[in-house]
Amino acid sequence: MGAPVSSAKSLELEKNWHHFGELVRRYPNPKRSRTQVEPKDPAMLQFTGGTTGIPKAAILTHANIVAATFQAALWGSATMHLTPPEKRNVMAVLPYFHIYGNIVVMNWSIFQCATQIQVPRFNVDEMVELLDKFEQITFFPTVPTLITALINHPKAEELRLDKKLMMLNSGGAPMPMELIEHVKDMGIYFSEGYGLSESTSLGISNPILGLKKVGSIGIPFPDNDVRLVDVENGTVDVPDGEPGEIIMKGPLIMQGYWNNPEETKGQLRDGWLHTGDIAIRDEDGYIFIVDRKKDMIIAGGFNIYPRDIDEVLFQHPKVAEAVSMGVKDEYRGETVKAYIVLKPGQHCTEEEIINFCKEKLVAYKVPKLIEFRDSIPKSAVGKILRKILREEEETKIKEKQKTK
Secondary structure (H helix, E strand, O other), X not given: OOOXXXXXXXXXXXXXXXXXXXXXXXXXXXXXXXXXXXXXXXEEXXXXXXXXXXXXXXXXXXXXXXXXXXXXXXXXXXXXXXXXXXXXXXXXXXXXOOHHHHHHHHHHHHHHOOEEEEOOOOOHHHHHHHHHOOOOEOEEEEOHHHHHHHHOOOOHHHHOHHHHEOOEEEOOOOOOXXXXXXXXXXXXXXXXXXXXXXXXXXXXXXXXXXXXOOOOXXXXXXXXXXXXXXXXXXXXXXXXXXXXXXXXXXOOOOOEEOOOHHHHHHHEEOOEEEEEEEEEEOOOOOEEEEEEHHHOEEEOOEEEOHHHHHHHHHHOOOEEEEEEEEEEEOOOEEEEEEEEEEOOOOOOOHHHHHHHHXXXXXXXXXXXXXXXXXXXXEOOOOOEOHHHHHHHHHHHHHHHHHHO
């Protein structure tokens, strides 16, 4: 149910609300279902975002969804208990067909008795106007691209986001360090987490209370076992400080992919979900994402993780958005290309970006190609789609071959 934005609006909206009590009174003696539902039974087919291939349907059980809802709600319960139920709300800008929006917005709000402020689409100007109507937002789960747009808005300072947002949460994609520091400098209470459709949205997160580390996705949720294993075979645990693939096991993990035994076999091995994400663990057990296994660039024999480059690109004062990727190169096998969206009113050259990177990166990681764009392709929840960029590059190669 959407939150009223004013007293007059409340009366107007009240006329169009449908109350569950009316439905019950209309059908006083409904036939009871005799279907037995077990915790292990499938409850939902959650399609993956398809950022790395054809979308697959993860089979999530009733037990998966209940466990995820409890964990999402109880993870921040110490701070939520400070807000009475009638004042709790959640900014519901994430679509409910996405597992992040389903669990961390819809089911979270139901469990917490919180009002959902439903936003049918994200438009930064409309979002700023909407935020201005509320004294405080209890919980705002979102993604890095939406956070970037919001805090860079001309009215961001006037809105006093530090007073407006009680809790800002980022997920769906790694948040650049530069953006995290910006949010912290604004005085906004912030946390970042990690999960997949295959793990019912959750898996690892920074504690709401206690030790939080900038740039870390945190520590495993209760009962969720996490290991970092060698990238080549996925069997040997790597030591702290060394990159390894995240694998997870526990009550959040899917049964498998619907009608897709081959993909299931590749992702689930002995109950462990192999995520394809590369991370390191520090001495305190906190996990830091390095990059996607499939996004790793191999240039001239060097393994390069694009996120190392993206972090530097975001530090450039003229850059609003950036993403790097490996493109085919006859000499190096692959070479690094950066796609840049500049801040409004800014002008920049390729040479300026490359020289900036040379000051902060080793030579083999410095982008050799720069493309300035008006926008970077994203999914419905704001996740950057490298797949689209790869397809564009492949089309360019084919066109060049035709002209030869």
